[in-house]
Amino acid sequence: MPTEIVHLKRGYIAHASIAKLDDEKLIYSGKDPYDERTNHTRFSIFNFLSDSVYCFGEYPSEDKEIDKIPSTGYNRLTAYQGNITVKPDKRKAVMIYYYAVGFDIIDITTQTIAISKMYQYPMVDLLTIPNTNIQGIKNNSESYRGFIDLFCNDYFIYVLYSDKTFEENYREGRHILKYDWDGNPVCRYILSEEISSFTIDKYEKNLYATRNDEEFGYIIRYQMN
Secondary structure (H helix, E strand, O other): OOOOOOOOOOOOOOOOOEEEOOOOEEEEEOOOOOOOOOOEEEEEEEEOOOOEEEEEEEOOOOOHHHHHOOOOOOHHHHHOOEEEEEOOOOOEEEEEEOOOEEEEEEEOOOOEEEEEEEEEOOOEEEEEOOOOOOEEEEEOOOOEOOEEEEEEOOOEEEEEEOOOEOOOOOOOEEEEEEEEOOOOEEEEEEEEEEEOEEEEOOOOOEEEEEEEOOOOEEEEEEEOO
């Protein structure tokens, strides 16, 4: 256990995921606290040397539910939870989603959402926890779980898709979907067993995955070519 305790002050509004861009900047999913428009500023780049933040991006116009949310609400931000990962060359980042089936590719140089691939928008029920003002998310049993895990290199994006509804065991899957950085699908790997997380070696010859059964967890190696 660390012996020193450091208390950090609260700062900007961030949700679900954060990643380091370089020695000066972080990128995260979060809203500009001074922008009252609910459907704006999905992502933020924070410069921790200058203590400044640049916010950008809008929710997909096809997601009509965004228009029904009050300007002071953060429910849509909560629904669009996911995992953000930076491309090794630092020029782009990709955000995969838990409650939506899809991903966004962010152009770091222009600070814009370059590609948005959504196959299903977040189908969630929002609920208020009794005796509090806290709102949470209830899984819509009929909607499909989004992407479970992600790996990327300078050439391709790989995502683990469960292909199951929230009513089923959605925390594992056997489908690895491969995309290029323009968002184009390349191929699909169908694994012999369901896995919960994975990584790929730099030569893209081996895929290493974790799987849990009733007794213990273990690592599986798949040869990709």
